Amino acid sequence: MTTPKIQLIDVHKSFGPKTVLDGITADIAPAESFVIIGGSGTGKSVTLKCILGLMRPERGSIKVDGEEVVGMRARDRERMLEKFGMLFQGSALFDSLQVWENVAFGLIQGRRMDRRMARDKAMEKLSQVGLGPDVGDLWPAELSGGMQKRVALARAIATEPEIIFFDEPTTGLDPIMADVINNLIVKCVKELGATAVSITHDMHSARKISDRMAMLYRGKLIWVGPTAEVDRADNAYVDQFIHGRAEGPIQMEIRR
Amino acid sequence: MNVLAAIGRVFLGFLQYTGRLTVFTGVAVSHCLRPPIYLRLIARQMLEIGYFSLPVVGLTAIFTGMVLALQSHTGFARFSAEGAVATVVVISMTRELGPVLAGLMVAGRIGAAMAAEIGTMRVTEQVDALETLSTNPYKYLVAPRIIAGLLMLPCLVLVADIIGVFGGFLVGTYQLGYNPATYIHSSWEYLKPIDVISGLIKASVFGFIISLLGCYNGYNSRGGAQGVGQATTNAVVSASILILTSNYILTALFFNK
């Protein structure tokens, strides 16, 4: 068996008294598209941030290409992060830089590419997410939420990283544009051979982009399996979630 | 018992703050010294700190110089030592008031701006985004500001010294009726290089403190707009206190022989 690209072993993370991740274990293979689903506030974004080392889990081990990343030295971590591209849930565009500079940031700062070349490349990536060259010269504050999301997506894939994390890539997009983005993610995995981990609430998108899915509930991955099997999961929680029913074992904390 | 517990908590909090700040300082300084150094960013910060603070610092300096001449004139007239006014103005300005007042004004202007900008970047995950784009936030955000603060404050203070002394000269000659030539002469006569140099060194230290605390508070801000507001306040207050404290220590080091 090849070494998994990303390996999580018994990862725990809590904030004060509140336990968010309570023993997450998963293997993600190279060139696989892995999707994490789960209710709002269950710790999906936190999981990605732990892998990136932006948050430090209290317990457990996270390996990228067989290399332990929890408690990694700063310099090793910088090198490790060169493999990654991340689309943040809230876009996190640099508002002091123009749109094209945002997209080209990883190329100019990380890869030391010439500014002129980086600009061309940024414009190309922008066109892939359905934004024209005129958008490149705007400022992030001048864009709509959905446009910001697409710019952030272009930024995440601009350096053609080995591993790409998409935190809710299609949230806030119209259905047609959402499908364009789905195709783009599939293309990144199929053509560029990237490993993708995505978070989404959009089951249509999840089915389309994923090879395997996992469901996070109460700090644990309660179900992991191939996408084709999600309908036959034989798990009441998964069943309730993918069909979006209010009735079922997952009780929202609402007072009736 | 509760009082003791409260005191203990405050004390522990203080130790924790000091410890964190020390670690932050170490990391930040090490990044100032190691390449890559972002010259564009340093230049932009130098413009922001140096050039755009000139009006504020200039106004502060000229009124300080003027009031200094007026006060020392009325004071010294009591034992007919008016001849010392020019000397008092120039020495107080270069040694103390230039650096301290410029430092405090810049702390309000620049320290706050740094904390707000970096704080907003922190709470909107832009700092995290920097890291994932293989750019070290210390190198990209903190180091340019510290270097610029260190270099620009002495320049500002030199300008403040000159403007302040000129303000004293204006009041001295136009209002108090000193002879301009004598005033200039006695300004120069007792001024030693150390007076100016010690002021400029102080300025450099203050510039470092302002940038460091602005960045530190912004970098560690939490929890949305409110957290950023808190960080901004903390940056200005802690920088001001540290400026006054270190001013005393530096003065003692320079002149207490």
Ligand SMILES: Nc1ncnc2c1ncn2[C@@H]1O[C@H](COP(=O)(O)OP(=O)(O)OP(=O)(O)O)[C@@H](O)[C@H]1O
């Ligand atoms: N910096 C933080 N400090 C304290 N608590 C946090 C922090 N970040 C996340 N949490 C908590 O961790 C839990 C999981 O957050 P996370 O952002 O991972 O949710 P999520 O699964 O991504 O939800 P959503 O689908 O709404 O984005 C939340 O309950 C939140 O309160």
Ligand SMILES: [Mg+2]
């Ligand atoms: Mg999330």
